[in-house]
Amino acid sequence: IAYLGALLTAAGTKEEDNIVRQNTEKVGLLEVFKVVGKNDQLMWQAISYIMFALAYVVTNSLLLYYFKYVMGADSKFYLVGIFTAIEGMVAVAIFPTLTKFLARRTIFFSGAVVMLAGYVLFMVAGNNLPVVLTAVTMFFMPYPIMFLVVLMTITDSVEYGQWKLGTRHESVTLAIRPLLDKLAGAFANGVVGFAAVVAGMTGSAKPSDITAQGLQLFKVFMFYGPMILIVISVLIYWRKVTLTETRHAEIVAELEERLQEK
Template sequence: MQRQEMSSIQTDLDEAPKTLKFRNKIGYMIGDVGNNFLFDMGQLYLLKYFTDQLGLNSAVAGTIFLVAKIWDAFMDISVGTWIDNRTNIGKRGKFRPFMLWAAIPLALLLIANFTMPDFSVTGKLVWAYVAYMLFGTVYSISNVPFGSMITAMTKNSQERSELASYRQAGSNFGLMMATIAFMPIVTALPNEKVGYTVAVVIFAIAGVLCQWFAYANTKEVYQSAPKPKFSKEEIKESYKALFKNKPLITVSIVNLFTFSAFNLKLAVQVYYCQYVIKDLTAESLLGFFSIGMVFVSVFLTPFLTRKFDKKIVYMLGCAIWAIGDILGFFLASNTFMLVLLTSVAYLGNGFTSALNWALVSDCVEYGEWKTGIRSEGLVYSFFTYFRKLSQALAGFIPGVVLALVGYVPNQAQTATALMGIRELMFFYSATLALVTIVVMWKLYPLTEKRYKNIMGELLAKKSTGAVMATAAINKN
C-alpha cells in the first residue's frame, strides 16, 4: 500500500492531471471577450470623448484616469482579500458567481461614462470622476474572481498556459472588435456625441451576454473549503506573504511596464491616425491586422512553452515588440507602414499578454510553497493592482504630454504636437519592452523544472497529510 501511495505521489510530481474540457477553454475565452467589450471602451475612447466631445482640457482629462485607476488598484486588493476570506461559498463555487451578478451593473456604469448630462465644466468633472471610479470598483468585483479562477480550474502547468492563451485570444478578439467596429458606429450617426452612447450600449449588451456564457461553461474543479473564520492577524500574514513571493513581485513590475505601454499605445493610436497620417480608417485596419496578429502569438505560445521556459518566450515577445516600435517611429508615415510595423509590435506583445495569466497562477503555487499560505484572490489582485497603476499611467501620461505639446482638438496640429504624438505611439512602448527583458532575465526565478519540483513538494505534503489524517481516524 505504501509503495502504491509513493508511486501515485511520484506521478503527481511529474505532472498534475489534466482537468479541462474544450468547452471550458472556450467558455473562459468568451468570458474575456466580455471583459474587453465592457472594459476597452474606457481605455480606448474615453480620453478622446472627454477631450473632443466634452471639451475637457487634456491634462485634466488625463488626471481623471490617474485618480480613478489608483482607486481601482486599491479596490483590487480589497476585493482579493474579500474573495480569499469568503465564508458563504455555495455550489456555484468561489469565483464563478461574480461573472453572473456583476455583469449588468458593470454594463450600466459603462454606459453612464459615455452619457454625460449637459452640466457645467465642474459638473462634468464630478460626473466623470464618480462614474469612472464606480465602474472601476464593479469591474474589480467582476474581474479579480475571473482571473483567480485559473488556479481552481487546473493545476497542470501546460493546461494553464493553454488556458491563458485562450483567455488572451478572447481578450484580443474583444479588443479587435472594439477597434474595428466602435468608431464606425460613432461616425455613422449624425451626432457623434450620441454615436458614442449608441456604440457603447451595443458593446455593453454584448459584454453581458459573453459573461453569462462564460459562467455557464466554466467549472471550478479544485474548490477550496471555505474558511470558518479569519482574523486581522491572518490577513496581515497573507499580506506579508505577498512580499516574500519574488516571482509575483517581478511579474507585477514588468506588467507595470508592458501593460502601460500597451494601453497607452491603444489610447494614442486614434490621435496618430487622425492627425499624423490623416486617415481615421486606419484605426479599424489596426484593429483587424495589428490586433489580429496577437492571435498568431496566442496560437504559437503553447507550442513554444512546450520547448522553452515561459520566461524565455516572454522575453522573446518583448524583443519583437521593441523592434516593431523602433522601426515604426522612423517609418510609419502612411497607413500601410503603420499597420505593418504595429502588427509586428503586437505580435511580440501577444506572447507577453498570453503568458501573464499562466505566470500569475504559477506564483500562487510558489507563494504557498514558500510561506504555507495559499491566497489566489490576493495574489491575483496584487498583480492587477500593478495593472491598474499601468492603466493610470496610460491615461494620465498622454493627457499631460498632449497638453505640454500644445494639442488642440479637431484642429491641424503643430510640428511639436505631431512629434509628441509620434513619440507616445512608439518610443514609450519600445523603451519599456527593452527594460522588461532586463528585469525578467535578472529577477524572475521560476523555470519549468523548478515549478514542477515545487508542485511535487506541495503534492507530497498534501498526500502525506492525507495519509496521516486517515491513519489517525483509523486509530481512533
C-alpha cells in the same frame, strides 16, 4: 458576446480539488500586504508586468493621435481595429503550440524583441499606411502571447507562495494582475493627456499645426519612453523571475509530499 463567453466559461470549466488547494486560511486586510510582500516571485513579476503594460497602453492609446495628427488619416484608423482583432485571435490560438516547443522566458523575450522592432519600424514609417499597419502588427501580435506568459507565471506563484509561506493564498495572489492593469490604465490616461497637450494635439488642431518640436515630444511619449519601459521589464523578468515551468512542477510535487505527511 461577453455575457455568452462568461456563461460558457462557467458551464464548461470545473474547479480542481486536491490536497494542495485545501491548504488555505482566511486573511485580514493587513495580512494581505504581508502575503504579497513575502512572495518575491509575485512581486518581481508584478514590477515587470506593470512597466510592460504601461508601455503597451500608452502606445496603443496614442495610435489614434498618430493617425489623426501625424498621418492625417484618421478615417483609416478603423483598419487598426480590424488588424488587431484578427492578430489577437491568432496569437491566443497559437500560444499552446508555442509553449510545447519554447520556455515561457524565451517566449516573453522573443515577443519583446518583435515589439521593439515594431517600434523602430513605426519611427521610420511616416505617412506610409502599409508600413504603419505592418508596424502595428509587429507591435500588437506579441502582446496577447506575452500577457498569457505573465498570467501563467502569476498563477504559478500561488503554489510558490504556498511553498514559501506554508499556506495557500490563491485569491489574493490572482487579484494582483487585474489591479496592475487598472493602475497601468490610470497612469496611461494621464500620460496620454499630457502628451496630447505638450504636442499641441488638442481642440481644433490640424496636422499642419503640429510643429517639429511638438512632433518630437509626441514621439518621446509614443515610442522612446515605452521602448525603455519594455527593455527594463524584460531585464527584470529575465534576471529576477526564476519561477520556470520546471521549478513550478518541483514545488507542486514537494507541496503534495509535505501535505500528505501531515
